[in-house]
Amino acid sequence: MAFVASRAAASPSAPAEQGVGPLLRAWRERRRVSQLELALRADSSARHISFVETGRSRPSEEMVLRLAEHLQVPVRERNALLLAAGYAPRYPETPLDDPALGAVRAGLERLIGGYEPYPALVVDAFYDVRVANRGIGMLLEGIPEPLLAPPLNAMRLTLHPQGMAPRIRNLRAWRGHLLEQMERQIALHRSPRLRALYEEVGAYPVPEDAPEAGAAGGGPPSPHFALPLLIEHRGRVLSFVSSIATFNTPMDVTVAELAVETFLPADAATAEYLHAAMS
Template sequence: MSIVPSGPAAVPTAPADAGVGPLLRGWREQRRVSQLELALRAGSSARHISFIETGRSRPSEEMVLRLAGHLDVPVRERNELLLAAGYAPRYTETPLDDPSMDALREGVERLIQGYEPYPALVVNATYDVLAANRGIALLLDGVTDRLLVPPLNAIRLTLHPEGLAPRIRNLRTWRDHLLAQMDRQIALRRSAPLRALYEEVAAFPVPDRDAGADDDEPPGPTPLFALPMRIEHEGRVLSFISSISTFNTPMDVTVSELAVETFLPADPATGKYLHTLLS
């Protein structure tokens, strides 16, 4: 599955009359950082930070970016801070199908294809699937067609009762993990679309207990060094642990919101089975 565009780029907006001060204060309070601590990090003074937050002082463009960096503000929201302070956005938002993204798209596609036979996919900030390899396609057997209409959403596909959910043996545990992951992302990005997705999938029905709660443990040493997803496929139970990778120091909004999720076999039987199917 090739990388597909994630939709039109959103235009950053900011409250017309609030200014940058209240926005910076909101990020500082969300990160639980005092004015003094932020001032020390940014090489400023607590008084200057207070003046910025109350609107008594207009920060320079450099100061806005410095404070945003120390508060771990996502790239998209840094543009919003700059706009609120009266400056032009610093970070571009380039569509994935733009020719300038050719090298990135080809590199990511080679990465996930090279990971086969193990499943791997690329998602954006709201978990829409932009690319996936044959390992992912294998797991989608039996998913209702209406969930496979682009844009596919990884969280919805996983937790929907007509998606992967009926075949996930430890659904309650895996669901809790995914919802906690989304909750952390919502706190980081303060994203309304992500919050809407969270509320949608959290309302999906969930069994009283996991289907695999009484399953025997697979033979041999199987140390639980990470939470596995245990899913049925053609009468077998496959076990995976996942890893998520992002780009270091992105300078583009689109790139900053890309994530590559890979699934590694959690036991030898799963790895052997995948190699047999996709070799």
């Protein structure tokens, strides 16, 4: 259970030469917030917001950060806004293997290690796996070596026809869930690299006999409280529901883009099987 190297993160997608005004307007429109509503949230005026967006007024560094906060702009894009306004980036992007993030790495390793025997992993903004526990390793048994070459990518491993996809009993439903998740991320981050990954995994073929979305393994509608991942392992069908956790108020781009995904057994049989398999 060790952190693996990942490719360098993409540079901010918002070019500084575009100017901060159009960028802020784009974020405001994306959030479907009026100039007046944003002004009220940011303790400003609609007139000043209008002047900023049209370039008639240069916002202070504090105003850029305040507007970004109220528009829920991702940390990486906040740096891009600051650059476009003529200010230095506020948030560093520290490599995860840097000693400065040693406490973060150790904490994440303890967290997912303590979740065993249930599967858990940490991914970055591009779904590259940075660390995974033994529960994940068990589910990856039998995956061809080329797909396991670093950097491991969670989306590729899950949806590739030579990866986990043939073992997923509700592939259409789970695939639809993952693609929708990626679409939300693309809308948030506007990343060409994430878009390329989405187009790649979205083009993977789906077996003709895979059940339609919404069905669990072709049977009656699932009684679970959330969409389960139904996956076969050594002849047994295991059932999981997943949850994703991120850091609150991150001050580093790398940390802001980390996500911990844990897979909770959705039934007693799955829990018992995992405890027995890893005892």
